[in-house]
Amino acid sequence: METQALGWWGVPLAIAAGTLRGSAPFLFVSLGECLTEKSGKINLGLEGTLLTGAMSAYAIAYLTGSPWLGVIMAGVAGMMLGVIHGWLSQQPRVNDVAVGIAMIIFGSGIAFFLGKPFIQPSAPPLPALQFGTWSNLPQVQSALQISPLFLLGIAIAPLMQWFFRSTRWGLYIRAVGDSPDAAKAMGISIFKVRMLCIIAGSFLAGIGGAYLSLYYPGSWNERISGGQGLMAVALVIFARWRPMQCLYASLLFGGAQAIGPALQSVGVDSYYYLFNASPYILTLLIMIFTCSPKRTLNGAPGALGQ
Amino acid sequence: MINRHNWRSTVEAICIPLAALLFSLLLFGIFCALAGADPFGVYASIYRSAFGSWRAFQNTLLRAAPLMLSSLCTALPARLGLIIIGNEGAIVVGGLGAVAAGLTLSTAPPTVVQIAMAIAGIICGGLWIGAVGALRHYRGVNETISSLLLNYIAIALLNHLVGGPMRDPSSLNKPSSYPIAQINMLGDIPGTRVHYGLIYGLIACAIAYFLIQRTTFGFAARVAGGNIRAARIAGLPVGKLTMMICFLAGSSAGLAGMVEVAAVHGRANESLNANYGYSGILVAFIARHNPLAATLVAILLGGILASGGSLQRSHDLPDATVLVFQGLVFLVVLFSESLYGRFFKEGSGVRGRESAVTV
Numbered sequence: 001m002e003t004q005a006l007g008w009w010g011v012p013l014a015i016a017a018g019t020l021r022g023s024a025p026f027l028f029v030s031l032g033e034c035l036t037e038k039s040g041k042i043n044l045g046l047e048g049t050l051l052t053g054a055m056s057a058y059a060i061a062y063l064t065g066s067p068w069l070g071v072i073m074a075g076v077a078g079m080m081l082g083v084i085h086g087w088l089s090q091q092p093r094v095n096d097v098a099v100g101i102a103m104i105i106f107g108s109g110i111a112f113f114l115g116k117p118f119i120q121p122s123a124p125p126l127p128a129l130q131f132g133t134w135s136n137l138p139q140v141q142s143a144l145q146i147s148p149l150f151l152l153g154i155a156i157a158p159l160m161q162w163f164f165r166s167t168r169w170g171l172y173i174r175a176v177g178d179s180p181d182a183a184k185a186m187g188i189s190i191f192k193v194r195m196l197c198i199i200a201g202s203f204l205a206g207i208g209g210a211y212l213s214l215y216y217p218g219s220w221n222e223r224i225s226g227g228q229g230l231m232a233v234a235l236v237i238f239a240r241w242r243p244m245q246c247l248y249a250s251l252l253f254g255g256a257q258a259i260g261p262a263l264q265s266v267g268v269d270s271y272y273y274l275f276n277a278s279p280y281i282l283t284l285l286i287m288i289f290t291c292s293p294k295r296t297l298n299g300a301p302g303a304l305g306q
Numbered sequence: 307m308i309n310r311h312n313w314r315s316t317v318e319a320i321c322i323p324l325a326a327l328l329f330s331l332l333l334f335g336i337f338c339a340l341a342g343a344d345p346f347g348v349y350a351s352i353y354r355s356a357f358g359s360w361r362a363f364q365n366t367l368l369r370a371a372p373l374m375l376s377s378l379c380t381a382l383p384a385r386l387g388l389i390i391i392g393n394e395g396a397i398v399v400g401g402l403g404a405v406a407a408g409l410t411l412s413t414a415p416p417t418v419v420q421i422a423m424a425i426a427g428i429i430c431g432g433l434w435i436g437a438v439g440a441l442r443h444y445r446g447v448n449e450t451i452s453s454l455l456l457n458y459i460a461i462a463l464l465n466h467l468v469g470g471p472m473r474d475p476s477s478l479n480k481p482s483s484y485p486i487a488q489i490n491m492l493g494d495i496p497g498t499r500v501h502y503g504l505i506y507g508l509i510a511c512a513i514a515y516f517l518i519q520r521t522t523f524g525f526a527a528r529v530a531g532g533n534i535r536a537a538r539i540a541g542l543p544v545g546k547l548t549m550m551i552c553f554l555a556g557s558s559a560g561l562a563g564m565v566e567v568a569a570v571h572g573r574a575n576e577s578l579n580a581n582y583g584y585s586g587i588l589v590a591f592i593a594r595h596n597p598l599a600a601t602l603v604a605i606l607l608g609g610i611l612a613s614g615g616s617l618q619r620s621h622d623l624p625d626a627t628v629l630v631f632q633g634l635v636f637l638v639v640l641f642s643e644s645l646y647g648r649f650f651k652e653g654s655g656v657r658g659r660e661s662a663v664t665v
Contacts, residue, residue, distance in 0.1 A: 044450070088637060091644040097389050097450050098640055101587055106633025112626030113341070227458050234451050270470060277462030280455045293446035 010139065011262050017143030018258020019251055021216040024150040025050065025225075026250035028208030029232035030239065031156055032078075032201035034246050037236055038164065039197035040177035040303035044100025045085050046205040047229030048107015049078045053209025055115035058220035062123035070123070071149065071210040078206020079199050081107050086198035090191055104230075108222075118220050126215045147215045149207070153247075156204070160243035173197055177301030205229065227280070234283040238290070240299040253279050318646055323592065326642035330635040337630060343621045355616040356609025363609075367500045368570075370601075370608030372397070374507030375562035376586025377593065377600045378514050379435060382555040383449070384595040385518055386548060387531040392438055392453025393559045394583025395460030396431040400560025401567040402464060403430030405472070405574040408486040408567070419490040423568050424506075424561060431560015432553040434460065439552025443545040449552075461579050468575050482575035492569035503565030507604070510558050514597035517554075527551055559583070585611065588632055592639050607632070 029046050036043045043049075053074035061070030085103050089096035129151075132144030164170040175183040176193045183190055208228075213220045235253060239245035260275030291297065335345035356366050379393040407426035411419045434456060441447040465481075472483040492502045518524035530537035530544050537544055563578060571577050589607055593599035614628040 084637070088641055091641060093643050093646070094640055095389070095643075098591060099637070101391055101584075102633060102636035102640055105584060105588070105629060105636055109626050109629030109631075109633045113624055113630050116624040116626065230451075230454055234455065237448075237451075271466065273462045273465040273469065277459050280458040280462075284452060284455045284459070287447045287452060288441060288445050291446045291448075293444065 008266060011266055013139055013143055014262035014265060015255055015258045018262060019255040020143065020146055020150070021254070022257050023250045023254030024147065024153055024211045024216070025208040025228050026232065026235060026253045027150070027153040027157070027247060028211065029205045029229050030235040030246040030250055031153070031160060031243055032204035032208070033232040033236045034201075034239065034241060034243055035160065035173075035204070036198050036201035037241060037304055038177045038301055039173050039194045040180065040301050041086075041089055041096050041194050041198060042100060042233065042304065043082075043085055043089075043103075043198055043201060044097055044230065044233060045081065045103025045107055046100075046202070046232055047225060047227065048104045048111070049081050049202050049205040050209040050212070050225045050229035051108045051111035052081055053078045053206030054213035054224050055111040055118065055209070055220060056206070057210030058123050058213040059115065059118045061214055062118060062121055065124055067124050067126045067214050070214055071126070071207055074206040074210035075203040076206070078202040078204075078209070081206075082199040082202025083195075085202070086195040089198075090194060112222050115220055115222075119222075122219070123214065125218050126211075128215070147211065149211050149215065157243045157247040164243070174301070177303055180303050205232070231279060231283055234287060237297065237300075238283070238286050240297065241301065242299065253282070256282050318649065319594070322642050322645050323594075323639065326639045327635065330631075330638040333634050333638065334631050337634070338621075338623070338627075341623065341627075343623055348617065348621055348623070351616050351620050352610060352613040355613040361499075362612070364499045365612040366605060366609040367504050368608070369611045370604040371501070371503035371507045372562040372566055372582040373586055373589050373604035373608055373611075374511050374601055375503075375558045375565065376582045377589035377604060378510060378558035378597060379431075379555045379583075380587045380590035381593065381595040381597055381600055382514060382518070382551050382558070383435075383439075384590065385524070385527045385531045386551050387534070388439075388442065388548070388552070389450045390435060390438060390453045390552070390555060391450055391587050392435055392456050392556070392583075393562075393586045394579065394581070395453070395457035396434045396556045396559035397563040397566065397583050398457075398460040398464045398578050399434045400427035400431035400557075400563030401574055401578040402467060402563070403427050403560065404564035404567045405483050405486065408490055409484055412487050412490065416490050419486075420492060420568065423486075423490075423564050427560040427564025427567075428557040429560070431563060432557035435556025435559065436549055436553035438556075439549040442552075443548045457583065464574065464576070464578060472574065474573070477573075477575070480575055482573045485573040486568065488572075490568070491572055492565065501565070501569035503562075503569045506561060506565055508601060510561065511597040511601045514554070514558070518597065523547075523550075559586070562586075585632065588636050591636065 029050060033043060033046055056077040057070035057074035060073040061067040081103060085099055088094060089099040126147055126149060128145040128147055130141065131146055132141035135141055164174060172188050172193055175186060176188060176190050180190050212224050231253065235249045236246065239249045256279045259278055260272050263275060264272050338345045338348045355362050357363055376393045376397060379396055380390055383390040403426035404423040407422045408419055411422050435453065438449050438453045438456065441452050442449045468483050469481045474482055474484040494501050495504065518527065526542050527547055530542055530547055534544060562582060566578055567574055585607060589600055589603045593603045610628060610631060614625050617623045617627050618625055
């Protein structure tokens with residue numbers, strides 16, 4: 001609706017606005033997955049974590065009236081799922097990818113089960129910062145509404161990069177992820193490091209869920225995540241396990257996601273569904289072009305998937 | 307030829323899944339109690355609405371049919387050490403192919419149309435997952451993730467086709483393709499309300515079992531799944547094996563889509579995307595990727611799915627309860643993998659399959 005006055009110029013603007021709004025869940029989930037994978041485990045179950053986070057954030061915000069309390073509870077709920085994944089995926093002969101699939105089913109089951117009563121009522125949304133007041137165009141103003149949560153995510157990315165590169169704990173995590181034997185020789189508990197990484201990663205993913213239900217799109221229903229948690233896995237590969245690149249990749253994915261709705265708003269809707277699938281198609285193409293059967297990918301933690 | 311070693315692993319292979327199922331029942335009971343429902347009442351109504359009467363059991367069998375076919379999509383590649391979870395996408399694409407075949411051939415004799423629909427479903431699903439195998443072999447793309455992405459792409463394709471090019475203008479609220487003529491639909495097995503899809507499922511599982519356990523092709527696949535380097539050194543065509551297994555896997559799920567279209571819905575619409583894919587993954591894992599065991603597990607899980615409605619009606623539990631139950635069963639079954647070989651010191655005949663996942 002709002003782009004109609006601008007005609008076709010509304011399309012790039014709507015995509016930019018969609019990028020600024022829709023990237024945050026990708027960002028949080030991919031940073032969480034990046035942390036998890038750096039320690040040598042894959043958590044495919046972040047889709048369930050995202051849904052559980054979205055549900056608990058919405059429920060807590062509705063019950064207490066405080067959206068920020070909801071955000072924290074979303075992280076805590078994510079951590080609980082992380083504990084299950086972290087413990088189970090480290091049992092002998094248990095495959096972490098399979099546990100991830102199970103956690104998708106379990107996590108979304110829990111979210112739908114507990115979230116049923118919260119589909120109707122409306123919870124207080126997160127506040128937004130207005131960066132567009134310099135412009136007279138209402139479209140630009142609404143496009144530049146940014147959630148502080150997104151800014152927090154943007155701040156976490158360089159912080160995590162620094163953490164991996166320059167801190168003792170970052171070194172421990174990289175050691176565990178690259179060569180568990182060497183880490184063991186250094187006296188690091190592989191189980192503990194991986195457990196903490198998975199729990200912290202799930203915390204971030206839960207917060208990504210809170211962003212979905214409390215900011216954009218800003219309501220709770222069962223189709224709210226639509227595979228964003230799963231794409232995080234591909235996103236981290238695309239980002240070569242570097243937190244800063246996770247940020248850029250998230251922006252790209254958020255933008256891809258906004259193409260379909262942006263075109264629909266100017267009346268191009270014959271390929272609406274196919275454009276909606278563009279983040280998945282993009283991911284697949286990226287993987288086809290960047291993977292190779294001859295070598296493992298640059299930057300991949302050595303113990304990943306073993 | 308039962309020796310001590312075999313005997314022990316057989317005991318394990320029977321007792322551990324049973325214990326896992328019992329334990330997940332216990333956990334689910336606790337969950338129900340916490341949610342304020344009487345666990346025993348819940349179990350009783352699950353049993354009643356799944357296996358309690360012939361009528362209820364037919365409902366279960368109806369749901370078991372696509373699960374059997376769908377589970378093969380995960381179970382067959384698992385023999386090669388590949389974790390494929392693109393079942394849902396292959397079902398959708400197979401269903402689309404079947405509808406396209408059914409609509410173009412609508413004037414041919416019914417048997418011809420049905421065979422054409424089955425072949426179209428098989429080919430479409432097969433190519434869909436076959437592409438996953440090809441990407442894995444030629445580009446080293448992780449098969450779990452590519453098949454997962456293809457699920458979403460398939461669903462978008464379905465929405466696009468039934469909302470646009472294939473849309474029947476009379477389907478207002480729920481965009482659908484034109485319907486297949488009633489005469490071309492798969493009928494019911496005489497004397498029951500169960501359609502012929504069940505027979506398709508049973509035959510496909512039997513063929514898959516025979517193929518894996520009794521042929522050189524299956525043997526080669528198992529060798530490659532056990533140790534891919536050894537298989538390469540032994541001169542096995544690993545790439546060809548990967549793609550063929552993936553094609554067969556996809557074609558079973560594609561057949562499931564054809565069954566859903568040709569026996570249940572009669573047209574392609576969003577009902578094709580009914581989560582049989584994800585439940586099929588669960589069936590494959592509980593059955594430990596054994597196609598014969600998959601038939602039994604599919605019936606068991608079909609029963610649980612069939613009971614969803616009655617949980618809603620008589621216990622006031624949301625329909626997601628069944629999803630929680632499935633998740634719990636899946637988690638416990640995965641945990642039980644770590645128990646094999648723990649109880650008998652020497653006998654560790656059945657091993658969890660190490661997968662060759664590289665990202």
